[in-house]
Amino acid sequence: MSFDIMEENKKHTVAGLFSGCGGLDLGFIQAGFEVVWANDFFKEAVDTYKQNIGNHIVLGDITKIPSSEIPNDFDILLGGFPCQGFSIANIKRSMKDERNFLYKEMLRIIKDKQPKYFVAENVKGLLSMQKGKVIEMIISDFQEIGYDVDYKLMKASEYGVPQHRERVVIIGNRLGLNNPFPKKTHGSEKGLQPFVTTKEAVGFLADVRIRDKKFDLNGTTILNHKARTNVHDEFWGRKHKVNQHDICDYLKEWRTKSGWSTKRVDEHFGYAHTAGHWFRKDNNSGSIPNPSDWWELKKLLGFDDKYDKQVTELELKPITFEQSLRINNWDAPSDTITATGPEIHPNKERRMSVRECAIIQTFPMDFEFVGSLGNMYKQIGNAVPVLMAKRIAEGIKKELDNQQYNDQQRNRRVREQVLK
Incomplete structure (x- = not known):
């Protein structure tokens, strides 16, 4: 040669x-x-x-x-x-x-x-x-x-x-x-x-029982079709009911008094756009600062104690499907597969299996974890x-x-x- x-x-x-x-x-x-x-x-x-x-x-x-x-x-x-x-x-x-x-x-x-x-x-x-x-x-x-x-x-x-x-x-x-x-x-x-949808990618496993061992499905060996089954859990949530629109009006008033612009608040926190949502209530796109951001924002804007308790007191609450079902877009691409824990399957009976997550990440079917x-x-x-x-x-x-x-x-x- x-x-x-x-x-x-x-x-x-x-x-x-x-x-x-x-x-x-x-x-x-x-x-x-x-x-x-x-x-x-x-x-x-x-x-x-x-x-x-x-x-x-x-x-x-x-x-x-x-x-x-x-x-x-x-x-x-x-x-x-x-x-x-x-x-x-x-x-x-x-x-x-x-x-x-x-x-x-x-x-x-x-x-x-x-x-x-x-x-x-x-x-x-x-x-x-x-x-x-x-x-x-x-x-x-x-x-x-x-x-x-x-x-x-x-x-x-x-x-x-x-x-x-x-x-x-x-x-x-x-x-x-x-x-x-x-x-x-x-x-x-x-x-x-x-776009390739979640259903197109993993729909064939939706009604297939999870199990620890590999198995055959229509001539294909299925590996790692195992999953967590805890579809109910707890999370730290606000203890008191809070109206985002009220908080928005309140924060906008104090921001105006202080002279801080939304852009300047974003830059202070190192966020791209997050802080802007604290001062927005249109199209339900607004949000309420988490406790640590609330206390930092209070230092900047100097607002009073009116909502401190409502915003910052937390307690353990049960997770509902709507709060943890991140793959609710069955007919669209999945949300990001994270390293911290799998999303609940749209059937609401279990979490996404290891194999389903691997398919969504486009690993080959014979790739075994x-x-x-x-x-x-x-x-x-x-x-x-x-x-x-x-x-x-x-x-x-x-x-x-x-x-x-x-x-x-x-x-x-x-x-x-x-x-x-």
């Missing part, structure tokens, strides 16, 4: 940080890449990865793994760096949260290994944290080590994933190539395919949807294939000139 043919058949290689159970890595594998090394410190996720993808994943804390123990000469570094500190679901998010700086481990590996491309993924809240300063800092850090960088907020449902999951994707390269983001294929706009039930849910909720990862990978592969072809043509011309 000639050298040229060998080069043309060579797969592009990938290394992964914070790989979890492997959603991002698997998407790249499906697009034709070879993963040569991966890492995570969540043992059960690593066990799942090994069982389904390969033994090249290393269990350990990346902050304690020197670059010398990581292979050289891979083409792409992937990294869904931990997002708890950045998440808009974390009201205590702060630049002081050490998890926010784990992306610097990714920066270290990129600087030391010089991959052609890198792909990083994080939650939507990253864009608004510290009024946009966090994303600016991250982009600047990657640019300083010689990479052209672009980022985009991607919605998984627009690429065929049956889930309205939004994630920030950052792509960088050092070759002067494009940082390709996939074009939308699904949506309500003309020329696009319709290991660990406790809670850990399985966590692995799936933390993962990048496999299909979205594949779409990202396909664009990068095209760029690298073109670059490789151009290099081969140039080398061939040089050899021909030498032979003359």
Whole structure:
């Protein structure tokens, strides 16, 4: 076999940080890449990865793994760096949260290994944290080590994933190539395919009894169709009845007195638009501040004690279906599959099963999760949807294939000139 043919058949290689159970890595594998090394410190996720993808994943804390123990000469570094500190679901998010700086481990590996491309993924809240300063800092850090960088907020449902999951994707390269983001294929706009609904994706399991062991269903082996059955639970809710319209009028009056604008309040709290809903009651889109935000708002606006008790006194209350049934959009893409716990199934008899959550995250049917039930849910909720990862990978592969072809043509011309 000639050298040229060998080069043309060579797969592009990938290394992964914070790989979890492997959603991002698997998407790249499906697009034709070879993963040569991966890492995570969540043992059960690593066990799942090994069982389904390969033994090249290393269990350990990346902050304690020197670059010398990581292979050289891979083409792409992937990294869904931990997002708890950045998440808009974390009201205590702060630049002081050490998890926010784990992306610097990714920066270290990129600087030391010089991959052609890198792909990083994080939650939507990253864009608004510290009024946009966090994303600016991250982009600047990657640019300083010689990479052209672009980022985009991607919605998984627009690429065929049956889930309205939004994630920030950052792509960088050092070759002067494009940082390709996939074009939308699904949506309500003309020329696009319709969104894939939750029912289309997992409806076939709706009336199938959950069980711990695998089983056959119409010729298909069903794995991990197990689920929590606690459809009633408790949560901390307000002890007293509160009228949002009354609170809205009250807060607007005190905001006017104080001279604070809604935008300034948002900036103070580090929110994108949340605070604006405290001063809005049209279309039932308003909201009431949670207790910690209420006390902080009181410091800013200086309002009296009229509603303090009603807003801030909490008690344990039973969860009703309407409050916890996040997948009530059976005929639309699912809401985001989270790591903290599965939503109640529309049949209201159980939670979504591990397999149903995995399907919504576009894991293959033969992908088997290991660990406790809670850990399985966590692995799936933390993962990048496999299909979205594949779409990202396909664009990068095209760029690298073109670059490789151009290099081969140039080398061939040089050899021909030498032979003359």
